[in-house]
Amino acid sequence: MNNTVQRMNHIFQPDHKTFILAMDHGSNFNVLPALKDAGKIISETALAGADAFLSTAGMADKLADNFHGKGLILRIDGGVSFLGDHSKPMQTVITAEDALRLGADSVITMGFPGSKFENEILSSLTRNVMAAHKWGLPVTAEMLPRGFEGGEDARTPDNITFACRQGVELGADIIKTEYTGDQESFHKLVESVYAPVVILGGSKKVPEKQLLQEIKDATEAGGAGVAMGRNIWGHENPARYAAVIAKLIHENCSVESALKELNPIY
Numbered sequence: 291m292n293n294t295v296q297r298m299n300h301i302f303q304p305d306h307k308t309f310i311l312a313m314d315h316g317s318n319f320n321v322l323p324a325l326k327d328a329g330k331i332i333s334e335t336a337l338a339g340a341d342a343f344l345s346t347a348g349m350a351d352k353l354a355d356n357f358h359g360k361g362l363i364l365r366i367d368g369g370v371s372f373l374g375d376h377s378k379p380m381q382t383v384i385t386a387e388d389a390l391r392l393g394a395d396s397v398i399t400m401g402f403p404g405s406k407f408e409n410e411i412l413s414s415l416t417r418n419v420m421a422a423h424k425w426g427l428p429v430t431a432e433m434l435p436r437g438f439e440g441g442e443d444a445r446t447p448d449n450i451t452f453a454c455r456q457g458v459e460l461g462a463d464i465i466k467t468e469y470t471g472d473q474e475s476f477h478k479l480v481e482s483v484y485a486p487v488v489i490l491g492g493s494k495k496v497p498e499k500q501l502l503q504e505i506k507d508a509t510e511a512g513g514a515g516v517a518m519g520r521n522i523w524g525h526e527n528p529a530r531y532a533a534v535i536a537k538l539i540h541e542n543c544s545v546e547s548a549l550k551e552l553n554p555i556y
Contacts, residue, residue, distance in 0.1 A: 293426030297395040298463065301342045301361035301428075302486065307509065309536050310488060311335050312344040312519030314365040314398070318380075319372050324524045332356040334529040335522070339536025342395070344517060347384055350392040363430055363464075363517075364394040366418065379407035382414050386422040396464060397422055398430040401457050402437030404449070411437075412460065419461035430517075431462035432490070447475035451482055458485045466490055466517045469504050473511040480512035491518030498531075498552060502545045505538055515539050527552075 302308045313332060315321050325331065328349060333356040336343070342361030343349075350364055366384040370376075380400055389397045399418050402411045419429045433456065435449040443449055447470040454465045462485060469489040470476045480487050489508045491501065505516055516539070525531045534548040 300395045308341045308515040310342045310517035311340040314344040317346045329353045329356045335532040338529040338533040363396040366397045396428040401431045401433040405437035428463035430464040431457035432466045433457040451479040454483045477511040486514035488517045491521045
């Protein structure tokens with residue numbers, strides 16, 4: 291078994307699915323006060339059922355014990371913040387060698403086809419894949435058509451599918467993207483992408499029932515799980531939310547039973 295397979299197996303369960311908790315937002319965005327005690331949230335959600343974490347370099351370095359041996363996917367692009375004027379793209383700021391030194395099982399980087407900086411971002415993605423694969427380090431690509439620039443076609447099922455296919459064509463081993471909105475179009479996406487596809491949660495707070503239903507629909511349509519953050523670590527009980535999401539993904543429980551476990555009023 292080579293290093294790539296071993297590291298992928300540290301992220302995905304034997305059912306080939308995964309629950310990745312995204313904790314990497316603080317490298318670019320303000321995460322306070324919800325993530326004031328990041329170590330506590332990481333520890334509790336790891337014990338509750340998260341399989342892996344999207345992490346910043348700071349978390350990987352200073353909160354290593356809190357991950358309890360779960361999979362680690364390190365954010366390697368950055369260099370900008372929400373306070374900036376958005377006139378520059380994210381840059382690769384962490385090397386594959388540094389990611390391995392920090393204990394990463396995979397690295398994650400952006401892919402924004404159709405954005406004004408697509409040539410720089412997509413070229414950087416390709417170079418990161420080549421550099422990481424020299425060490426048997428899998429690459430996760432966050433593929434979002436037009437990035438965060440918006441536009442009427444920014445999140446159409448066809449363009450999301452194209453973006454994900456481009457990501458795997460450029461060598462990515464795991465694709466993170468938005469759910470297309472329905473099972474039929476998402477199944478077509480999964481069939482067209484020869485790498486595991488996990489869905490993200492987005493920047494907006496989503497009602498619990500809606501989020502759980504999207505996870506259920508995506509996994510039933512062939513998705514490999516989720517890589518979600520804000521909706522979980524911003525919840526009043528992140529550990530309980532993580533536990534029911536883990537059951538939804540790995541135990542195939544119903545949305546109704548997950549809601550009852552999360553909130554007795556259901």
